Amino acid sequence: MPRYALKIEYEGGPFAGWQAQADQPSVQGAVETALARLDPGFAEGARIAAAGRTDAGVHATGQVAHADMQRAWDPFRLGEALNWHLKPAPVAILAVAPVDDDFHARFSALGRAYTFRLLARRAPATLDRGRVWQVLNPLDADAMREGARHLIGRHDFTTFRSSICQAKSPVKTLDRIDITAHAVPGGTEYRFHLAARSFLHNQVRSIVGTLERVGAGAWPPARVAEALAARSRAACGPVCPPDGLYLTGVSYDPMPFPPAPDDADASDAADAAAPRAACRDE
Structure with missing residues (x-):
């Protein structure tokens, strides 16, 4: 067949x-x-x-x-x-x-890449309704990047794992979190690009919801490290809604599809696979 x-x-x-x-x-x-x-x-x-x-x-x-x-x-x-x-x-x-x-x-699959879109503006989302998570006030992108650095690498991500997650272990290697800010009419769109071999249930949404608290000034960036070390779901920030989350790329060796000219998402997933030759999630 x-x-x-x-x-x-x-x-x-x-x-x-x-x-x-x-x-x-x-x-x-x-x-x-x-x-x-x-x-x-x-x-x-x-x-x-x-x-x-x-x-x-x-x-x-x-x-x-x-x-x-x-x-x-x-x-x-x-x-x-x-x-x-x-x-x-x-x-x-x-x-x-x-x-x-x-x-x-x-x-x-050797790697997966996700993007989360967060829109910060007072006016309601219209064209992107249901495709972004909207908050009202601008966020501090540099503070969110500082908080995100605590999550890069191999960790026990129990804090950022759904209580109904069926993965055998909460230990995962997070290879990348890039946060970019883009001016849009009436506000700013923040995009969170995450890459890893695999993710726990609700891991991305838990991480983005926590980093939003940092960007809003409700959490200092160091609290992200404290939440991670707590290994407790109670230490996590709010889990953001699914609207802004996109599975953007999956990497294989060899890749089954020819690369598109602007297929950066597949490249992100492929890059995520590269560091795991010595440190693979089981």
């Missing part, structure tokens, strides 16, 4: 998350329904696997999944056919590539 990797973009708002659920819409369900119109195996209940099982309301510009088809497809034609059958769901197949049988979208 030929195996194909799919690069997927979606708006998370209408979905209860990536993972298929019997009574709620999911991104996985939308893609599998489209595949069922093209392949008998999916009509009979075959499943796809993804690099990251994003939560309800979380978006993606670089999710990766793999699918086993019963016949060979030209990658371009498969992508076009899936996009036709995905209408009108806010899901798009950006690229399709044939891969070896041992490729697994989740277990073959």
Whole structure:
């Protein structure tokens, strides 16, 4: 059975998350329904696997999944056919590539990159409603960067882990947190770019919510280190909503898709994999 990797973009708002659920819409369900119109195996209940099982309301510009088809497809034609059958769901197949049988979208991944968008302005978000987390007052980006430095490296991230997280260990290696500020009409958008081999459940949203407290002046940057050392969920700042969170890139060796000219998010994920030759998360 030929195996194909799919690069997927979606708006998370209408979905209860990536993972298929019997009574709620999911991104996985939308893609599998489209595949069922093209392949008998999916009509009979075959499943796809993804690099990251994003939560309800979380978006993606670089999710990766793999699918086993019963016949060979030209990658371009498969992508076009899936996009036709995905209408009108806010899901798009950006690229399709044939891969070896041992490729697994989740277990073959070497790194993942997320971006979180935080809009600070008084006027309500209109064009980006549901796609950013909005606060009213400007933030101190330098203070947030200082606080973020305490989180880089290999740590026990129990403080920044959901109480329902199913990961075997809270120990993760966070390779990168870059925070950039961008002027927008009426305010500023802050973008948090995080990269690691893998993340705990709600880790990114917990980190961004904590750093927002630093940027707002409610926490000194050193308190981030104290929260991390506490290894207690009670020491975490507020968990921010999912609206601004995007899975932007997943890295593999070799990469299944040819690089796009401006595919910086995939590069972030690939860079995240590089330092882990001597320090891999288990």
